Amino acid sequence: MPLEPFKPSAPLTLGVELELQLVSLSSLDLIEASPDMLDLLGRKPFPGNVVPEITESMIEVSTDIHTGHRGLLAQLRRIRDALVAAGDRLNVGVCGGGTHPFQQWSERKIFAKPRFQEVSLLYGYLAKQFTIFGQHIHVGCPSGDDALFLLHSLNRYVPHFIALAASSPFVQRKDTLFNSARLNSVFAFPLSGRAPFTLSWREFESGYFARMAHTGIVKSMKDFYWDIRPKPEFGTIELRVCDTPLTVERAAALAGYLQGLCRWLLERSEPPPDEDDYLVYNYNRFQACRFGLDGTVVHPKTYESVSLRDDVLNTLRLLMERTASDDAPALSHLLQLVQAGNDATYLRQQYQDRGGPEGMVDAAIASFKDTGQG
Amino acid sequence: MLTTLTALAADLAWPMTVALAWVVGEAGHRWAGLPRISLYGVVGFILGSPQLGLLPSATFGTVMLVANAAFGLVLFEFGYRINLRWLRTNPWIGVTAVLESALTFGAVYALALAFDMPLLTALLLASLAMSTSPAALMRVVNEQRSSGQVTERVLHLTAVNCLLAVFSFKVIVGFWTFQTSGDILQAISNSVVVLAVSTGLGAAFGVGVPALLRRLGRLSSDATVGFAIAVILLVAITHTLKLSPVLASLTFGFVARHRRVVLNPTRRNFGALGELLSIVLFVFVATTISWQRVWAGLGLGLLLLLVRMLVKVAAVGGLAHVSGISWRKGVLTGLAMAPMSVFVILLLEQDRYLGINLVDQLAPLAAATLILELIGPVVTQRALMLAGERAEPAEG
Numbered sequence: 123m124p125l126e127p128f129k130p131s132a133p134l135t136l137g138v139e140l141e142l143q144l145v146s147l148s149s150l151d152l153i154e155a156s157p158d159m160l161d162l163l164g165r166k167p168f169p170g171n172v173v174p175e176i177t178e179s180m181i182e183v184s185t186d187i188h189t190g191h192r193g194l195l196a197q198l199r200r201i202r203d204a205l206v207a208a209g210d211r212l213n214v215g216v217c218g219g220g221t222h223p224f225q226q227w228s229e230r231k232i233f234a235k236p237r238f239q240e241v242s243l244l245y246g247y248l249a250k251q252f253t254i255f256g257q258h259i260h261v262g263c264p265s266g267d268d269a270l271f272l273l274h275s276l277n278r279y280v281p282h283f284i285a286l287a288a289s290s291p292f293v294q295r296k297d298t299l300f301n302s303a304r305l306n307s308v309f310a311f312p313l314s315g316r317a318p319f320t321l322s323w324r325e326f327e328s329g330y331f332a333r334m335a336h337t338g339i340v341k342s343m344k345d346f347y348w349d350i351r352p353k354p355e356f357g358t359i360e361l362r363v364c365d366t367p368l369t370v371e372r373a374a375a376l377a378g379y380l381q382g383l384c385r386w387l388l389e390r391s392e393p394p395p396d397e398d399d400y401l402v403y404n405y406n407r408f409q410a411c412r413f414g415l416d417g418t419v420v421h422p423k424t425y426e427s428v429s430l431r432d433d434v435l436n437t438l439r440l441l442m443e444r445t446a447s448d449d450a451p452a453l454s455h456l457l458q459l460v461q462a463g464n465d466a467t468y469l470r471q472q473y474q475d476r477g478g479p480e481g482m483v484d485a486a487i488a489s490f491k492d493t494g495q496g
Numbered sequence: 497m498l499t500t501l502t503a504l505a506a507d508l509a510w511p512m513t514v515a516l517a518w519v520v521g522e523a524g525h526r527w528a529g530l531p532r533i534s535l536y537g538v539v540g541f542i543l544g545s546p547q548l549g550l551l552p553s554a555t556f557g558t559v560m561l562v563a564n565a566a567f568g569l570v571l572f573e574f575g576y577r578i579n580l581r582w583l584r585t586n587p588w589i590g591v592t593a594v595l596e597s598a599l600t601f602g603a604v605y606a607l608a609l610a611f612d613m614p615l616l617t618a619l620l621l622a623s624l625a626m627s628t629s630p631a632a633l634m635r636v637v638n639e640q641r642s643s644g645q646v647t648e649r650v651l652h653l654t655a656v657n658c659l660l661a662v663f664s665f666k667v668i669v670g671f672w673t674f675q676t677s678g679d680i681l682q683a684i685s686n687s688v689v690v691l692a693v694s695t696g697l698g699a700a701f702g703v704g705v706p707a708l709l710r711r712l713g714r715l716s717s718d719a720t721v722g723f724a725i726a727v728i729l730l731v732a733i734t735h736t737l738k739l740s741p742v743l744a745s746l747t748f749g750f751v752a753r754h755r756r757v758v759l760n761p762t763r764r765n766f767g768a769l770g771e772l773l774s775i776v777l778f779v780f781v782a783t784t785i786s787w788q789r790v791w792a793g794l795g796l797g798l799l800l801l802l803v804r805m806l807v808k809v810a811a812v813g814g815l816a817h818v819s820g821i822s823w824r825k826g827v828l829t830g831l832a833m834a835p836m837s838v839f840v841i842l843l844l845e846q847d848r849y850l851g852i853n854l855v856d857q858l859a860p861l862a863a864a865t866l867i868l869e870l871i872g873p874v875v876t877q878r879a880l881m882l883a884g885e886r887a888e889p890a891e892g
Binding site for chain 1: 579581643644819821884887
């Protein structure tokens, strides 16, 4: 099956998908609640879109297309309120966080839908271990070439998003020492990683993709688990490295940051991307996953080592000087984050204070409900 | 020589029975997919002293205490899984629970009167019929590793109907005592005091044990053994003081759950310990039922079951939509509430101390209990399977 043509969309428009945890309020463990949640949510119009995910203790919500941070945040809040209200009626807590800190992957149940069953058959235990929760951000692009330009120009900023969104420090009741352990589960998939380097959509479409399709390994873009992938039918690129943050405010802020960065990059303000940029890519990505904002990354052009925290701060300040007022709240949210620590830090603190991983889940549920976290 | 052999046989009777029940349970579960506890019940009933008589009567012995401890562990875990806050965030859960209990009480009471039962016997029968067996329920839920709305709701509704059953039962016993003895003090101590002290003891354990475990640094690791010992101790105390182990263990679970800052990783079923004790429990309960009594009460017993089931399914199913689930899941929740066994027997055994032999007066209950002891878990199991809430079978 050939790749569908790239459908142009309004540049820099935003859309967000969040994969959320469904947790039993009795045990705080994950619970197979998505069929019941979807059934209940189906009774009223939902302020967005809600669909099942691969295992029944996950649910995915997505927003409409937005031009800016403010509209996006407003819709995410309405979505959150609808989810929390439904969860309350079913004794189900809804929360963010890239991993559930103590769920046993073997207990999970694959949602009854043909594609999920196929994936489960193909990947075996990897499918159940894929009970991890990410935020995907779509940015609209006017053309396929622009999409590939943005996709590759963002390579140096991928660690920023990993570190800012990281909220998966624990797996199977143990501290992984990672800020984002979730991404380790993504890397296990054979078609994960980064997109091949080309800046021409025609070359991507009739070259790389056609050849890959010919091998029989892939049928559509869905079979790639890249950190950033083009989505031709939406006319977007999709950033997939973020853990689902604990609050929708943070989710919206990350989208605002990506929008600001893309605006900056589309102005061709930086030297164009290059295949050699990817020499440092996996190392930088590891630093961000492992150490979060305390990581050290190597600049892909100058090979200079910089602290990730400083790099993020400098970028935020740069964007703040030139940004539209609508995006300012998003950037100042992230400035605060850089000072106070990311969600992974917050969750580890909860583990200390409350004496167990159950306390982390309890705190995650409270964070998702409330407006903003302390 | 002969007496030695008899004594030896008596010594071996229980361990042999437990071994046999375990084998039958595993075999039946493997080949027929039946809940293990139903099969334990079958073994207990057949070998029990009223039937084959291979088991010595154990009503007052160590086995009774072991069974009580097993039941206490189940009730503690049951209480621990209940989130009382849910009754507030979704008031329809509470409404459903109270309504289905009240309607069951009314229907069974009317039925008993229609069969010319004495007023007080009818009241006691009605109050016991309200309850769903938390032990059977927990075993089936854990065996199936089920999770979903039917599972959550059947657990929460059962918590309420059990509490209502214990309370109404004790109050009625109080009245009974007053009527037969005319002693108001004894009446009050048989009901109100027992209720209050049992609840208080359970609550004290619920506050004290987590605090102790935290001091010992066990809270963040595995607190299973600590809680198991506490439950066994609590059951022994309440048993000795002729209080209600049921109420105390349940309260312990409730309070431990709602008081804690941290939830403890208490293992399901109390691990191997819980599994072992529950074999004794379900075998023991069935041994206390005699064939003659079942036969005598069979007609009314069957009718009682039918009425009870219909009322529960109608009440829970009728309020399903408004409380947030589909009609189908509502009906399945009602069906899953079928088991009614262990709880009743232990209540009755306890009240033998009071000098009232309810077992003889409540023959229909014996019949209903035996039938549900065997069939109830199967109904619950099928309801959970139909609701699609069973975990995928473990591979290998």
